[in-house]
Amino acid sequence: MINLIPDVGPLNVLCLGAHPDDVEIGCGGTLLELAARADTTVATALLTATPERRLEAETATPRFFPGASVTVLDLPDGRLPEYWGAAKQALEDLGHLHQPDLLFAPRIDDAHQDHRLIGQLASTVWRNALILHYEIPKWDADLKPPTHYVAVSEVNARRKVELLNSSFPSQVHRDWWDDELFLGLMRLRGIETRSRYAEGFFAAKVALSFNTQGGQP
Numbered sequence: 307m308i309n310l311i312p313d314v315g316p317l318n319v320l321c322l323g324a325h326p327d328d329v330e331i332g333c334g335g336t337l338l339e340l341a342a343r344a345d346t347t348v349a350t351a352l353l354t355a356t357p358e359r360r361l362e363a364e365t366a367t368p369r370f371f372p373g374a375s376v377t378v379l380d381l382p383d384g385r386l387p388e389y390w391g392a393a394k395q396a397l398e399d400l401g402h403l404h405q406p407d408l409l410f411a412p413r414i415d416d417a418h419q420d421h422r423l424i425g426q427l428a429s430t431v432w433r434n435a436l437i438l439h440y441e442i443p444k445w446d447a448d449l450k451p452p453t454h455y456v457a458v459s460e461v462n463a464r465r466k467v468e469l470l471n472s473s474f475p476s477q478v479h480r481d482w483w484d485d486e487l488f489l490g491l492m493r494l495r496g497i498e499t500r501s502r503y504a505e506g507f508f509a510a511k512v513a514l515s516f517n518t519q520g521g522q523p
């Protein structure tokens with residue numbers, strides 16, 4: 307297995323989530339890894355939130371990636387497919403503001419209808435970004451083997467769990483929310499890619515260039 311390493315140079319990252327905590331659960335370890343990379347910016351956009359959860363989101367993401375911007379919209383939680391047009395427009399509007407190199411979004415086949423819609427719409431708006439769809443463990447049991455992995459150091463894996471617990475107090479009472487779940491999934495993805503911990507992603511389309519003299523058409 308070889309590692310694919312993006313070019314040295316500026317990397318603009320956009321993270322999409324349906325709800326506060328989606329991004330941090332799905333790719334929080336990767337954000338902590340990216341925080342050590344030079345010339346990297348991170349913006350996060352969430353489509354739904356209650357006032358309480360909006361505050362959590364606005365303070366959480368910059369703790370994972372210092373300087374990250376957070377945009378929180380107010381579409382209805384749990385009902386996004388009914389508001390397809392508004393969700394599409396919201397993403398189109400974000401597309402005018404953000405032209406990321408790397409886009410994180412929920413899986414296109416996530417069992418949660420809000421996640422699934424955002425995941426499916428992402429590639430209709432952003433066609434020049436590498437889109438990596440993150441996974442979110444849930445009661446619906448929709449996990450499947452990832453196509454791509456990002457290794458996460460043990461320090462950052464444990465930091466991710468600490469930050470999830472301290473950043474989202476409105477969610478820690480949920481019966482599925484605990485350290486074992488978050489660390490366990492990262493440990494499982496780690497053994498699948500020969501690292502201690504990792505986060506798994508799904509890519510529908512990846513372009514590779516092996517000609518460093520001019521890979522662009």
Ligand SMILES: [Zn+2]
Nearest residue numbers: 324325328421
């Ligand atoms: Zn969610």
